[in-house]
Amino acid sequence: MKKKGLSVFTFATALAVVLSIPLSAQAQDSAALYKSKCAMCHGADGKKAAGHDLSSADVQKESDAALTAVITDGKAPKMPKYGDKLKPEEIKGLVAYIRTLK
Numbered sequence: 001m002k003k004k005g006l007s008v009f010t011f012a013t014a015l016a017v018v019l020s021i022p023l024s025a026q027a028q029d030s031a032a033l034y035k036s037k038c039a040m041c042h043g044a045d046g047k048k049a050a051g052h053d054l055s056s057a058d059v060q061k062e063s064d065a066a067l068t069a070v071i072t073d074g075k076a077p078k079m080p081k082y083g084d085k086l087k088p089e090e091i092k093g094l095v096a097y098i099r100t101l102k
Helices: 004-036 064-073 088-101
Strands: none
Touching: 004 088, 064 088
16 A cells, blocks of 8 residues: 555656646746846836836736736737737746736
């Protein structure tokens, strides 16, 4: 019984490590994308340079779909649309990165 439990634990741990590698790379890619496309207006920490404060409760309470729409379609008068410049998975990554700014 103990041997089987240990095998399941070992497998689960190994699987978690393997699955976390792509997530870490994806998170790094999203952070780099944020820095290149968003930080110039929103600041490196999202705390509002020329744009919305992405760390604010108002932004953080928005749904993923709402944040995706703003990134994709832009928002007048200053937020440009990125739907034609970024892949859907990149936009999804930006939304996930914005969630880390709270």
